[in-house]
Amino acid sequence: MLFKELVLQNFGPYVGRQVIDLSPIYDEELKPIILLGGMNGGGKTTLMDAIRLAFYGQRAQCSTRGNLNYSDFLEQCVSRQVKDLEETVIELAFEHIHDNDKVTFRIRRRWTRSPKNGKDELEIITDKWVGDKSLGETMTKTWDERVEQILPLGISNLFLFDGEQVKELAEQESPPSQVVEAIESLLGLELAERLATDLETLINRKRKNSASKKELETIEALEQKIDQLREEQEELEQEVKGLEREKIKAEYLEQQASDRFMTEGGKIAAEQMELAVEEKHINQQIEAKRQNLVQLAGDFLPLVLISPLLEAAHKQGRKELRVKDALIAQDVLLKRDEKLVAYLKDIALPSAKFKKIQAFLQEEQELIKQDLDPEFKSWLEVDAKTLAALDGVLTHKLPGQKEQARQQLGELDEQLEELTALEQKKQRAASPEAYKLLQIELQEAQKNLSQMVTEIEHKKKQVEGLGQTIKTLKKELEDYSRLTLDRKVNQDFIDSATKVQNTLTLFRERLTLKKLNKLEMEVTECFRYLLHKSDLVHRVAIEVDSFRISLYDPRGQAVPKHRLSAGEKQLLAIAFLWSLARVSGQNLPIAIDTPLGRLDSSHRNNLVERYFPAASNQVILLSTDTEIGAAEVEQLRDQNAIAREYLLEYNPKEQRTTIKSGYFF
Template identity: 55%
Template sequence: MILRELVLENFGPYRDRQVVDLTPGADQEMRPIILIGGMNGGGKTTFMDAIRLAFYGQRAQCSTRGSLSYADFLSQAVNNRSEGKTRIELAFEEVFDNQLVVFRITRSWQKGDGKDTLSILVDDWPDRALTNTWDEYIENLLPLGISNLFLFDGEQVKELAELDVPPPPVKEAIQSLLGLELAEKLGEDLEVLVNRKRKQLANQTTLKTLETIEEKLNQQTAEYKQEKAQLTELEDKLNRARENYRLASENFISEGGKIASKRAQMEGKIKELKATAETERDSLREMAAGVLPLALITPLLQAAKQQGETELDYQQALITQEVLKKRDRALLDYIHQLAISATEVDKISAFLQQENQVIEEKLNPETPPYLRPEQDTINLLNTVLDHRLPSQLRELNNKQEKLREIQIEIDNSDREIANAASPEVYQKLEEAVKKAQNQRAEAQANYEAKRRYCNELEAKIKTTKQELERYSQEAIDERNNEHIIKSAGKVQKTLEQFKQKLTLKKLNKLEIEVTECFRYLLHKSDLVHRVSIDTHNFRLSLFNPDGKPIPKHRLSAGEKQLLAIAFLWGLARVSHRQLPIAIDTPLGRLDSSHRHNLVERYFPSASHQVILLSTDTEIGNVEYQQLQNQSAIAHEYQLKYDGETGETYVKTGYFFNEN
């Protein structure tokens, strides 16, 4: 399997459509690594969850789901700022019907749907049969139980490193990966065979009782199947009722029903707007009764003002000239009396004439006086031109703008009312919505009642099976069942031996692989000579070159993590499954030397495709250059998180190689 592309659309912090090319390089040197950088809280965990969700849907073990129902988890996963659909697309290569094809898994939903829509394309062609049986197909290709051994994070490695015995989910995954569940399946089949033989050996009374219980069980099973089929039909009806209600609601809105329901409110609003507009017009009329109309003749008023000021200067000059002439005559007469020389008198007379010339110039205007204004009139004209008219014009513009806005709002409301459904149509639309709503509620109630009854039947069937098993055992114990018991015992013993040998063979191979991987990753190659794995609980034991055990607590935290990674690596190699590996926060608490070995030896060799999601402190500049020098990176991205909007977008280039 090779992952080709992941598309995130309005999923978690990823808003709009984000496309990530995951195809490993296939040039002269294999480039298996897709390096994705992101700070804590920037979307790395959501990226891993998207892969799990695409593969497994409702069964996906997403880290952010917790105890949420699938419907609540889907609603929570929708981007807060998006209004469209949420979509996850995962494309991968795999052999199908002896041909290499490209699968594209698409899961889409909207907030509040409570259910996602699955679509499977094979080489861009829809495959409905595969869509309907996808859970079974992916379980054969990448079983859910082993997925965490290929899609894991640093915290999982830390937890595995600190435990002496792997946790139950990991133990189950190991058994599935190594094919050890085969023996358990054979045991279950043997138990079925023994139960059949019990019936054959029972006496008539016992057989009759067994047949009665079995008939009861068959009746319950038949009824359960019938009720289950009815439950499926009711679920279909419920889905159709929900869809009908959605269509009726959309039709109610598109046909103007929503507007019609607010007709009275909108008509009242229009009435208020018209009253406000009329008040504004009254105010404009009042303004028109004042000085505002004078704005039409502003140039004339300016000219009148200038002419008036000129005429006032003229009148003032006339008065001043008469006064000065009398003063000049009196002054000259007085000078003659003082017996001043004629030359000096002529100079004084010339000076007075020069001073009077300025006044005489004002007495010869280009336009003769015709307004003859008073000073108060000029002052009033100045007040009107400089203050009252500008103020009135500003107020006029504001009121006109407000009237335009009111009129636009009235026109928009009129258009909305024009699009509203008529009372008759509105009544039909409303009745259709109410009918669809009632049908949905009725379908929901019928579905829930049938579901509860099916659960009760399932519990009864379980009780009857327990009764059948208990009575069968009691009845057979009364008979001489030595032959069946001995035969069953022999088979069980043989089966147990087979299981032990199979486990031993698989684990021996796994021990060799884990030892090789661990020694390869360690920078102290002489520390551990052999890794032993317990056949019952898969506990790892370490031995030095002298064959003496090495207590696990002697290992550093980093060495413990390398051991856990070697264990996962060995499992992948023993399974012979060609699957990609995705690792979130891969380096954890490793020191520089362990980091160096992991970056140099594990990441480029862990699989044909390795997706690393790291912060800038885990795979820093040194580790990044180390991977670059090995030509191991096929693609590199950075998850850029915007703290203000709470959104993440995918950008080409790692932290130290941004485009």
Template identity: 55%
Template sequence: MKFIELVLQNFGPYAGRQVINLSPEENEKSAPIILFGGMNGGGKTTLMDAIRLALYGQRAQCSTRGNLGYSDFLTQCVNRHTPPTEKTRIELFFEHIEYNQVIKLRIVRYWTANPKDGKDHLGILDGEWPDTALAQTWDEYIENLLPLGISNLFLFDGEQVRELADLDTPPPLVVEAIKSLLGLELVDRLSVDLDVLVSRKRKQLAGAKELADLDEIERKLNKYNDEKEAVIQEIHNLTNQSHIAKKNRQQADHKFLSEGGKIAGEKSQLDQQLEEAKEKAQKQRQSLCELAAGTLSLALIQPLLIEAEIQGEKESRWQQAQAAQNLIKERDRRLLDRLHQLQLTAQKIKQIKTFLDVENQTLAEDIGKPEEFRLGVDAETLKNLSLLLHHQLPLEINQAENQLQYLTEFESEIDSTERQLASAAAPEIYQRLLDAVNEAKDEEIKIKVAAEIADRKKLELENAIAQIKKDLAAYGEEFMNRKNTHHIITSVAKVQKTLQLFREKLTLKKLNKLEIQVTECFRYLLHKSNLVHRVVIDANNYSLSLYDPEGKPVPKHRLSAGEKQLLAIALLWGLARVSGRQLPVAIDTPLGRLDSSHRGNLVEKYFPSASHQVILLSTDTEIGKNEVEKLRELDAIAREYLLKYDPEQRQTIVEEGYFW
């Protein structure tokens, strides 16, 4: 299947008639990507809704429909500047292969504001000729080409991928799409058809009373089935509402934080914290003052004290040397007296005296004298000075530095707390923000409670349906005596058991193929190729489990937000590949919260390979200048369009070209 052309006339922000060529072929060259650029609110999502609406009409899951009825939704889609004489119109021209032949069809839907019959008018053109029969059976026809159940796997947006990435198990829509792609719904449908067959056979065999009882039981069964379908639809609606409520609550929380609501709520605690910090800072200042009042102030003249210590030591050494020199002279005198007593010759005594005089002279010269003898300190004073300089003063300086560091930290804490208090919201703004947060939380809780009640009701209905089926089976055993029909009824139970076994084995086989494809896609997209070796899909709830090369589980919380988003894209990509259908892929706001590395992988590896036709609807910050130039280098872009939005007229015009 391939989209060739989309025509919008007075649809949403698109005034007048605008024709968009979607063909991936241009001048005998083929490239998969059709790139649309537009700012938020400029009409990108409207293009996606137009494709869905053209294909599925009233069944389309459009983003802006919500709980609106189809008539109200169509009225909402009419451009505000539409002349009274003109209609709103969507045309989707596409081609597909049928019995080895190329079939080209144009879907045409048109309507006016407040349509009388509550729906649009559908026309199908085969070439230039209307095909009335095909228009009447269009829903069945499109289900064979692109079933509604799997359309979200091919036509999706970044928000859908982000929600899928954040959930531990896929949402019901994705689960149903998985079952549809794997062919499991055929088994379920066959089981239901067998129940219908057994019901008919029972009616053939039952008497009047049994027939009345059977009718009553089947009436209850049909009633419970209808109620179950209604509850399933309610659960689906509540799931959508829950996502919206969660998003609103997150926005309220973010606004509460960004506008100072949280700080305003903690004001009394912050005030107390500020006072404590100021008190600690004051204590540190007082302690520093006490230190400064003692010997610490001598640190200001520490160089002079060191100089005094050096001078004192010099003078002390000189005094000691002088005392020693006097002792030596006294010894020399006694030595000479002794030599005279020994009656040495005068010549020898003179030589010895000369020698001693020379030695004493040399010693006196070696000792020298201080240039200035100004201190005259005693040994005790010099010892105290040394103790002050080398022990007491360094200790007090270290204490002062530590206390100064503490003071700096307290002052930083004071500054930080005062800045926080300055950014606190005013009381009236705080109350308004708090009310918005509480209201969003209450709405989210209310929807969750309603969803839990609906789930319990669904379980009760399933139990009631199971009990009724048991009652019907009892009728089959108790009252059905005709051999052939009874054989059919009893055989159906065996067939259904076999079908259940077949379904389980088929599920495992199909899921194994899907696991291989998802693993291959995820590893291809992920730049950490050794992080995940295998992706396993649970056969019951279809949740994903990751395993490393050693076979150990990889907790999902270890993945970054971008990696989770790549895993969600890998799941959608793997499902599309397993389906075997050659279908276009359309992606709205495709890059979300991916970092540059993951964004590059997605641009280079996924977009050019996702399908033979890939329609991308992006803002200027998602597929930016670098990304679009990379795609151009890869020759992956067939056409580029820019959605130019006029905020005053609230209208969008489609022009060729991109932001750059």
């Protein structure tokens, strides 16, 4: 399939008739990308809604519908500037193979501000004829069934998706319900379920044919009750889907309120008491450090200021003691040497030996005289005990206290910096009036989100309760039919049908494993290709029941999803959607709204280079100027991947958007 043209007339901000050529064929060459640029609020999402609405009408999952009924939603889509009787029109032309023939279809939906019967008028136009009638006339009557053969609603979210959908898929451990439904539809799992249901219907029909009037009334009453409960369950499921879409918006608004609360000083204002306690604690620590420094200043620490003088005094004292000792030693040794020389003469020591001893004694006396500098003056008159005390101060006490003071001063500086930062933080706190407004806004957003979550959970429990009741009634119907009617029905048929049901169950299990195995390989290949980081993930596994994704590294060890960055998680989500589209075997167009939200430059580059040109034969990108900027658009142009470029220019005064050729850059 290829989209060829989208026409909007008085739809949302698109006033008047505006036409977008969506053909990816340019100069007889396939260039897959159709690039539409627009600022936030300029009508990009409206284009996505138009495509969904054209295909599915009342069943379309549009972004702004919420819980509105179809009539109110259509009225809401009409441009504000048009008169009540002016028509709003959506036309989508696309090319598709029908009965091995290439056919151009044009879906046209039209309505006024107060739509007739609460619905739009649908018309399918084709360029082919069947007998005397246009193929389109035949399809118009059965379009809801026909569109399921062209682009089933169940898998449309795999081809028409936006940044919020990618964000939701990236953050959740298991895929959301709409993606699970798309996976089951895509893998063909609902086919086995449908066959089993049809077989059960056939068995019941067989049983009814042999039932008495009273028995038939009982069976029909049970079946009516089951059908009624199923309708209620389907309505509730649709409400849950609508609420889940509203929940995404509520989460966005809550995040915005939370961000404003943080950036505009609301959080700081809310923490005033804690900040005051923290400030008091820091001041106490600062005072304790200052008291420690005062104690050190009252001990030996001030002597650091005159440490050079103390070291000089220590040196002088040591020298004075040596001189004093030398004077005492000189007199004693001279007397001893004289006695020794006299004794050696008396014992008639040989002359050679006597001269050697006499020379030795003279050398010793010269050494003593060296310590007796005639110019040296003794002015300290220090004793050995005092000098030892001074040595202890210089060697141990002063260095120790100096290191303590250095450490205390360092810690004091750090705490003073903390105190300064805390005071600056307090200055950024919102005023009481602004804080109150920020708090009210945040509380309302949180309350709204909480109510939304509670309501969704309540609805889901109701759905589960109805499902359990239906299951009980079906069991009651089955038991009644079996006990009352099976004796009248051909037992061979019942036995055969049971075997077929068992076979269908086994078929579904094996089909699931086979399809999931292929999907796992595709997701692994796509994710590694987009990530361009082969050593992070070696294999992707998908659980059978929940379709939860698990990642494994080259050593077979599990890689927790929280280890991935926000950008890597989004690439994984895109790889998952891309793989599902590839496994489907359907070469359908892909439309992406806000394709690069929250991605850093490297991950953006990977998507621009590797995903957009290869995702499909037709890729419609709806982007702001910050997502696909000048560098990205030049890269796509260099790859020869863009067929057409459009700019959605929104005029806030007139509240209308005009579609022009060209992009931002």
